[in-house]
Amino acid sequence: MLSRDVADDAELELGLGLSIGGRTKHGSSREYGRILTAQDFPSLVSKAIINSNNVASVSGTKRAAAEPASQEGGGDDSPTSASQIVGWPPIRSYRMNSLSNQAKAPHSMEGKRTVSKKDELNHTPEGNRLYDRKTSGAVKEAQNLGFVKVSVDGIPIGRKVDLNAHTSYETLAHALVNMFFRSMNPIGDGEKELVNRPSKLLDGLSAFVLTYEDKEGDWMLVGDVPWGMFLSSVKRLRIMRTSEAGGLAMRSQEINWNQMERRNPI
Amino acid sequence: MNYFPDEVIEQVFDYVTSHQDRNSISLVCKSWYRIERLSRQRVFIGNCYSISPDKVIERFPAIRSLSLKGKPHFADFNLVPYDWGGHVYPWIVAMAKSKVNLEEIRLKRMVVSDESLELISSSFANFTSLVLVSCEGFTTNGLKAVAANCSLLRELDLQENEVEDHRSQWLNHFPESSTSLVTLNFSCLKGEINLAALERLVARSPNLKTLRVNRAVTLDSLQKILSWAPQLMDLGVGSFIHDPDSETFYKLKNTIVQCKSITSLSGFLEVAPYCLPAIYPVCSNLTSLNLSYALGIPASELIKLIRHCKRLQRLWILDCIGDKGLEVVASNCKDLQELRVFPSDPFGAGNTVVTEEGLVAISFGCKKLNSLLYFCHQMTNAALITVANNCPNFVRFRLCILDPTKADPLTQQPLDEGFGAIVQSCKGLKRLSLSGLLTDMVFLYIGMYAEQLEMLSVAFAGKSDKGMIYVLNGCKKLRKLEVRDSPFGDAALLADPGKYETMRSLWMSSCEVTLGACKALARKMPMLNVEIIDDSELTVDEALCGGAPVAVTADGDDKQKVEKMYLYRTLAGPRNDAPEFVCTL
Numbered sequence: 001m002l003s004r005d006v007a008d009d010a011e012l013e014l015g016l017g018l019s020i021g022g023r024t025k026h027g028s029s030r031e032y033g034r035i036l037t038a039q040d041f042p043s044l045v046s047k048a049i050i051n052s053n054n055v056a057s058v059s060g061t062k063r064a065a066a067e068p069a070s071q072e073g074g075g076d077d078s079p080t081s082a083s084q085i086v087g088w089p090p091i092r093s094y095r096m097n098s099l100s101n102q103a104k105a106p107h108s109m110e111g112k113r114t115v116s117k118k119d120e121l122n123h124t125p126e127g128n129r130l131y132d133r134k135t136s137g138a139v140k141e142a143q144n145l146g147f148v149k150v151s152v153d154g155i156p157i158g159r160k161v162d163l164n165a166h167t168s169y170e171t172l173a174h175a176l177v178n179m180f181f182r183s184m185n186p187i188g189d190g191e192k193e194l195v196n197r198p199s200k201l202l203d204g205l206s207a208f209v210l211t212y213e214d215k216e217g218d219w220m221l222v223g224d225v226p227w228g229m230f231l232s233s234v235k236r237l238r239i240m241r242t243s244e245a246g247g248l249a250m251r252s253q254e255i256n257w258n259q260m261e262r263r264n265p266i
Numbered sequence: 267m268n269y270f271p272d273e274v275i276e277q278v279f280d281y282v283t284s285h286q287d288r289n290s291i292s293l294v295c296k297s298w299y300r301i302e303r304l305s306r307q308r309v310f311i312g313n314c315y316s317i318s319p320d321k322v323i324e325r326f327p328a329i330r331s332l333s334l335k336g337k338p339h340f341a342d343f344n345l346v347p348y349d350w351g352g353h354v355y356p357w358i359v360a361m362a363k364s365k366v367n368l369e370e371i372r373l374k375r376m377v378v379s380d381e382s383l384e385l386i387s388s389s390f391a392n393f394t395s396l397v398l399v400s401c402e403g404f405t406t407n408g409l410k411a412v413a414a415n416c417s418l419l420r421e422l423d424l425q426e427n428e429v430e431d432h433r434s435q436w437l438n439h440f441p442e443s444s445t446s447l448v449t450l451n452f453s454c455l456k457g458e459i460n461l462a463a464l465e466r467l468v469a470r471s472p473n474l475k476t477l478r479v480n481r482a483v484t485l486d487s488l489q490k491i492l493s494w495a496p497q498l499m500d501l502g503v504g505s506f507i508h509d510p511d512s513e514t515f516y517k518l519k520n521t522i523v524q525c526k527s528i529t530s531l532s533g534f535l536e537v538a539p540y541c542l543p544a545i546y547p548v549c550s551n552l553t554s555l556n557l558s559y560a561l562g563i564p565a566s567e568l569i570k571l572i573r574h575c576k577r578l579q580r581l582w583i584l585d586c587i588g589d590k591g592l593e594v595v596a597s598n599c600k601d602l603q604e605l606r607v608f609p610s611d612p613f614g615a616g617n618t619v620v621t622e623e624g625l626v627a628i629s630f631g632c633k634k635l636n637s638l639l640y641f642c643h644q645m646t647n648a649a650l651i652t653v654a655n656n657c658p659n660f661v662r663f664r665l666c667i668l669d670p671t672k673a674d675p676l677t678q679q680p681l682d683e684g685f686g687a688i689v690q691s692c693k694g695l696k697r698l699s700l701s702g703l704l705t706d707m708v709f710l711y712i713g714m715y716a717e718q719l720e721m722l723s724v725a726f727a728g729k730s731d732k733g734m735i736y737v738l739n740g741c742k743k744l745r746k747l748e749v750r751d752s753p754f755g756d757a758a759l760l761a762d763p764g765k766y767e768t769m770r771s772l773w774m775s776s777c778e779v780t781l782g783a784c785k786a787l788a789r790k791m792p793m794l795n796v797e798i799i800d801d802s803e804l805t806v807d808e809a810l811c812g813g814a815p816v817a818v819t820a821d822g823d824d825k826q827k828v829e830k831m832y833l834y835r836t837l838a839g840p841r842n843d844a845p846e847f848v849c850t851l
Contacts, residue, residue, distance in 0.1 A: 087343035087750070088725070089612050089641060089668050094400065094426040094454070096612070101456075102535065102561050149348065158348045
């Protein structure tokens with residue numbers, strides 16, 4: 001549903017706005033993967049407006065978020081497709097990150113409050129928990145805002161990726177590959193090709209490894225710790241040349257998510 | 267022409283403080299130009315690439331205060347790659363070398379390195395004031411240098427910057443002799459703070475009027491700080507959670523009652539609703555209240571709080587206050603001038619918390635309203651027309667409908683008429699942000715009526731080049747135009763090339779502009795920098811082989827569309843710090 005024609009628009013399949021670029025290597029006319037389609041805007045009166053606009057993802061912030069959503073077949077009934085547009089809604093990234101961090105941070109409120117008989121002060125039907133995720137839709141959605149910077153050795157353009165739009169290392173790696181690397185020769189079903197690709201970043205077999213800087217300032221290989229733990233400690237990402245990642249454990253074996261005792265970044 | 271000696275004229279000029287007025291003065295005649303430039307102390311450069319630092323120093327040798335803006339506004343929304351530029355370091359180097367007596371630096375959307383901060387702290391003996399807004403690139407180490415070396419520091423104001431925490435204990439580095447602080451705002455810092463050092467610093471700063479702390483400052487510590495600084499006028503609270511039955515909380519309530527000068531309250535980066543009543547005693551004096559970071563406060567609590575704030579002039583709030591809450595604001599806050607309603611749930615499906623009804627209620631109650639930023643899920647033409655009639659004093663009107671091309675839900679029509687009413691009624695409108703379904707009509711109205719408009723933000727709007735042309739032709743005072751995802755192309759871009767020399771900048775992204783047209787414009791207007799920003803990616807194979815991307819050049823096919831273009835007038839020529847993905851044509 002993202003691209004109109006699956007068969008010959010393999011590049012658009014990948015894509016989420018992978019611009020072919022000024023170097024005209026891949027065709028003389030610039031095409032852009034479209035994040036927006038008319039279907040995304042049920043309220044749209046004039047399709048001409050959207051069809052004439054090519055929204056290419058540029059700083060890569062929302063592309064990561066958009067792809068999983070589209071692959072889910074748009075089952076989500078949400079009329080607001082704001083999450084699929086880069087840089088929309090226009091809220092300063094500082095504010096977005098701040099909302100996200102507030103939602104994420106563990107609150108040791110329980111320690112600061114005794115079980116109080118003064119219920120009149122905190123009289124909300126949802127209960128006493130300030131950040132009760134079940135009821136606070138705002139907080140839940142705010143979790144979707146966690147941009148960290150990503151840089152790649154050899155590519156001068158930094159990007160930001162929304163970590164909270166991902167639920168696993170696979171989708172993150174998938175999105176990063178999409179963001180920085182494009183396959184020249186998609187084989188038939190472009191999406192299957194991509195699904196296989198990210199594991200290369202993770203299992204150390206390719207020329208690049210994915211690393212991250214944690215809260216302590218140390219650079220670690222991505223994939224060592226459970227996803228949730230990674231989310232709470234990651235500060236930024238770097239796709240490093242394997243040759244320069246010598247200090248980090250060089251691994252050729254499969255990642256074992258259960259090996260929690262290996263590293264505790266906190 | 268001069269009937270008075272220069273010194274007298276200079277005295278007169280001292281009363282002229284606005285930058286635009288001083289610019290006008292300097293155009294009157296040669297001797298006024300000379301007197302003005304030698305006496306100007308406050309210099310404002312809206313685009314750091316429009317002129318070189320050396321030229322600024324040459325023209326204004328008496329400069330004491332430098333204000334600079336760097337990245338284009340859309341950088342706030344991640345539309346500009348973060349290595350684009352906007353570095354302050356060359357400016358600091360130039361100022362330091364020339365030995366000007368710089369006292370104040372105010373930066374917005376610039377890249378500030380620790381090196382820059384260190385250089386500032388060591389180069390200017392009388393340095394008193396550092397204000398950084400939406401900047402990045404520095405760490406707490408840079409702050410350490412400023413704290414330690416700027417012995418006359420009065421103002422350290424960090425607003426919404428991305429600062430890396432290196433656990434530098436920077437606050438400890440204010441020397442014991444430092445007693446001059448008037449403003450200290452570190453609310454955006456994410457790391458820990460030595461609370462004892464902060465308390466001591468506040469205790470020895472009798473002139474402290476503004477204090478905005480970060481999340482690491484607990485309610486406990488806040489109580490102690492406030493007991494040292496009852497003279498505070500502007501307080502930004504960090505963590506506001508505590509057991510309301512505790513002794514600490516009791517003490518806090520009493521301490522707050524003593525702070526009779528507080529007129530501005532903000533922060534609440536972490537807050538429990540049951541703690542809010544502690545601030546009720548100061549609410550009646552409040553003219554400014556910012557709860558836009560206070561997630562998790564239910565509407566009922568917000569409403570209770572607002573009822574105490576009868577003197578409010580500025581309110582920044584989250585949309586969970588709801589339409590009903592805004593009705594309470596409308597009936598309580600008759601002096602309200604500025605309202606900002608932020609979405610607590612930007613990607614949500616629309617628990618429609620605020621709609622056009624809230625805004626209409628506000629317009630009936632708050633007749634002095636002149637500045638608005640309103641995020642909502644829907645808007646109607648009828649509502650906008652009502653608002654326009656009720657509030658003709660808008661200077662800033664920024665409406666963001668979260669679904670960017672949403673029509674009027676009542677009529678399915680575009681919102682052209684609604685915004686048209688706004689520009690027709692608000693004769694003093696200087697800044698406008700559009701959203702919702704919009705055709706070329708809205709731009710026709712803007713061109714016809716928005717005579718004072720200086721800044722226009724457009725997203726997903728318009729039908730043809732005519733839209734943009736109406737604006738360029740009609741808005742004589744236009745300084746900044748930023749457009750994204752709209753069908754404006756070469757005809758619009760090239761309709762009036764001379765116009766861009768009267769403006770600070772133009773941003774167009776995801777529009778229909780081609781490389782050829784940009785080149786033509788650049789050729790025609792040598793006083794403009796026309797930058798093409800190109801986020802090309804490497805192919806996998808190139809990356810795997812350790813390849814580096816080819817720099818963006820102007821050699822592409824002229825017919826290809828340009829993804830992002832940023833042009834600005836400049837006296838400095840193409841900039842020499844442009845990264846590879848930026849090409850100045």
